[in-house]
């Protein structure tokens with residue numbers, strides 16, 4: 001007999017539009033130019049200004065941001081790239097796309113991010129890059145590992161897909177001098193529909209990224225429109241950001257102060273609601289500094305699946321971000337024991353987190369989570 005799964009009344013994640021996105025897309029459609037256009041240039045400039053950095057390079061997705069940034073940093077076959085296993089599979093696929101191998105690292109059970117010692121523990125003579133993932137939106141501080149990384153010429157490439165808008169100290173993530181990659185996918189802090197952005201470390205690196213995202217063609221799209229020919233000067237991907245996506249991103253960025261306020265407030269409501277929920281440990285996102293992307297808790301492994309099913313049945317769209325990558329069939333070649341990640345993989349529960357939710361919704365989810373845990377314990 002088939003069991004029917006009730007549609008989640010509160011989905012796990014959902015884009016939030018402010019209204020102007022539709023007219024922005026209509027204007028971009030009417031212009032008749034859907035590739036990288038001056039709208040994409042304007043979005044790059046707006047993001048650079050927002051982050052207070054000299055330049056930013058728009059690409060088709062967060063995954064292509066990582067792929068292009070890794071290639072621009074010279075990563076390729078024979079190289080190893082340290083990455084936490086506890087991330088979206090995109091982080092790993094971007095590494096594999098360069099021909100390099102992922103070297104999976106464990107994470108802190110408190111933040112689900114790598115600390116310096118996790119990175120240092122994972123170093124091998126083949127390590128050429130480290131991709132810290134800013135899980136939930138919090139900045140990752142690798143200051144203690146940086147001297148050792150710099151000495152070996154290892155590049156840090158931040159996977160800041162969760163962390164657009166968050167602060168690292170007094171600067172926004174992306175503005176601390178590291179090669180940084182953002183995702184503007186459907187459910188990220190800011191959405192373009194699909195899209196990504198690279199913050200390069202130098203004008204030379206920006207140039208490399210632009211060549212790589214545009215099929216290796218030297219001339220900018222605007223220059224090409226005027227020229228009789230074009231020059232292909234190296235490997236390149238079709239990874240530019242369409243004007244349609246850039247238009248959506250520009251409209252979203254206009255409202256980012258609201259986004260920031262709403263996401264922080266929702267996370268704080270959850271933190272309050274979960275205070276008295278026994279059996280659920282909240283993952284800390286450093287809420288003062290961060291624009292949170294999600295709200296995750298750990299629930300005893302023996303109860304997690306039971307709690308997950310109960311909440312889904314009651315219309316609460318819980319998730320499990322993320323099933324560890326070193327346990328995925330595609331990445332088995334690079335698997336190694338990662339005790340914290342493996343434990344977290346069995347305990348993680350991500351609660352619905354998006355701007356359509358009211359504070360009452362978050363309180364309701366907190367209460368239902370508490371009830372579901374009590375029920376799971378009684379059913380054991």
Ligand SMILES: *Cc1c(COP(=O)(O)O)cnc(C)c1O
Nearest residue numbers: 061062063088090091161183185
């Ligand atoms: C979303 C995400 C990506 C990939 O971004 P896309 O825009 O979906 O390609 C990479 N890493 C993490 C941690 C993500 O959450």
